[in-house]
Amino acid sequence: MPDDTAAQDTSHRTGSARSRAAGAVAFARRWAAELVETSHVPMSLGQVEEFLLPLTELIAAALESDPFDAEPVVEVGDDLVAMHFTGEGVLRSTLALVTGELPELLCLPGGPDLVARAGAVCGVLADAYAHALRQRTLDEQETIKRAVLKARDAMEQRLRASEERFRTVFTTSAVGIGIVSTDWYILDANESLLDILGYERDELSRTFAGELVHPDDISGLADLYGELVRGQRRHFTTEKRLLRSNGDQVWAHMVVSLVRDERGEPDYHVVMVEDVSELHLLQEWLRHQAVHDRLTGLPNRAQFVSRVESAAGRAGPTTRIALCHLGIDGFKVLNNGLGHDVGDGVLRETALRLRSLVPESRGLVARTGGDEFGILLERTSDTAEVVDLVERALRAVAEPIRTGGHEVSVSASAGVVERRAAGADPAELLRDAALTLHWAKTDGRAQWTLFDAERSRRDRDRLELAATIPTALRNGEFFVAYQPQVRLADGVVVGVDALARWDHPVLGELGAERFLDLAEQTGSAVPLGWRLLGEACAQATEWRRTLPGPALAVNVRLGLRHWRDPELIGGIRSVLADSGLDAERLRLEVPAAAVLAEDGDLPETLEVLGAIGVRVVLTGLRPGHVDRPALELLPVHGWKVSRVPAETAEERGLAELVALAHKADRVVVADGVATEEHATRLRDLGVDVAQGPHYGEPGHAADIEELLADR
Known part of the structure; x- marks a missing residue:
């Protein structure tokens, strides 16, 4: 009998491994189909699939690693750029597939941990991809600079060949390249730069480059340029907002080099520009996701804790602060009885109702846990003001909710802490609010309870x-x-x-x-x-x-x-x-x-x-x-x-x-x-x-x- 069990375990593991391998192959095939639509590389579809399969394994290994480690995914971003998969949409489609299809194809268990891991993996992949692109830009810039210097220093009979080489790089590069005078007027621009800025060649010629930079970014750019002219650096790299011809903003990764003449005096600049608006938006989205709840759109616990710490830190000597920890009663029964879709609908509607009760200038509403919400109210006048808000919140939650074809009525319990903010320990505030919610639920639910220091002491003694x-x-x-x-x-x-x-x-x-x-x-x-x-x-x-x-x-x-x-x-x-x-x-x-x-x-x-x-x-x-x-x-x-x-x-x-x-x-x-x-x-x-x-x-x-x- 033990031999049979061992054989079954071995068979199960073998089947799981085969299923995982098949999932990785399917994902690589799906990924290849996306990439060949966005980038032109001298490879057949089958070759692209073979190239992507080991990268798929790297991503899968990171998602399943214990302890979790997303750093190996850096190699994925490097390899994509190295093989010239740099077309528009490559990064977006890759991240969408990693978060959307890869976990399902690999049969990974879902849940908040998988979502957090996928987000971390996507962040590392995006950073690695961006870094590789920047490095490629630097490499191309150095190539151009060497070509320019070689053209100026070469003998007259080699000048034409040297200029031709530069012109080839200048005209064929996917990166925008501009030749700018020392007084910052544009002398020449390649097609890529014209496309990025939305100008025709004759419109951009002799345009003052400062007019193309967002006003809020001019001063920072001027400081970097000063260091370049003084010889403190050979080039500088920065990300600034540029203005397109229609007034739209473009987030640009810029590499600026100064070319000097034979006397060492500044002659002109080579400016290389890469449109990273999509990457910038992605990074903004990732930052937003890190501090917001995906289901309700409310700030999450991390942002709530940070806001409480900030409010306590900047409070004056008489400023008061209130925390309300609110939990939906019997939410597990609702989820199990009517399904998670209905439960999610209840959470979303509850979030909307609570958010409408608290002005942004006075506080914050956050989802702090599964069926729990936190309300921060700053500059409170007294406990009565807080009690009024909490009672309105409980009444709002108790109103019937229509979701998923059901009309659902739920109640909520709340724990309330209101005290002087100066000198208050944020961790203690949060702990006291959570404890008071526990009292409210223990004492009968569908009610609020005010924090009691003596009861808290007794509870701490018991714990x-x-x-x-x-x-x-x-x-x-x-x-x-x-x-x-x-x-x-x-x-x-x-x-x-x-x-x-x-x-x-x-x-x-x-x-x-x-x-x-x-x-x-x-x-x-x-x-x-x-x-x-x-x-x-x-x-x-x-x-x-x-x-x-x-x-x-x-x-x-x-x-x-x-x-x-x-x-x-x-x-x-x-x-x-x-x-x-x-x-x-x-x-x-x-x-x-x-x-x-x-x-x-x-x-x-x-x-x-x-x-x-x-x-x-x-x-x-x-x-x-x-x-x-x-x-x-x-x-x-x-x-x-x-x-x-x-x-x-x-x-x-x-x-x-x-x-x-x-x-x-x-x-x-x-x-x-x-x-x-x-x-x-x-x-x-x-x-x-x-x-x-x-x-x-x-x-x-x-x-x-x-x-x-x-x-």
């Missing part, structure tokens, strides 16, 4: 406590405290309730109510449960050996995660075997609400435990609020109520529960018995077993031994 549970577990800081359980009919101790305690090195002894819920949240509940269960069972076995009278039962509370552990039954068998405890002396507590609401394997688990002799006790029952038929059907030993009834109606409910339990051959245990009066009332109501301060507080094993010795 810090939760973070130390795994270490405390390794250090053996948890132990079992035992509380006696007494049979009400005769007052005999029949068992003990094993309760988890934490001997915290700073806070002292902590009760289970301080940390069990945290253990459930951090994933430590199961290992903690096994440790406490093992200790309690071992102690019960020791008491059976050393104490006179009937053996004590031991009651252990397990967390819900532990009850759902697939290793539960096997683990309990092992604990019983290791400790030597009889199965019928072990009582395991399980929340009744969890069992009654469970549609998985928990009821079956209870049956298996009963079959091996372990007794199960349902906890958390509220007399008068129980599903009687469901309770009767559950295979459990008993039911446990957590408090003594305080009113006549509660007593009636408990009496009914006791009658139902005894009819079903179950026992009823009451917790929280504090007085003899409590014990008498419970005994009169028919309760079987009780525990609480009246019979003894939770203590060490020695305390139980002393209690039994006294009785």
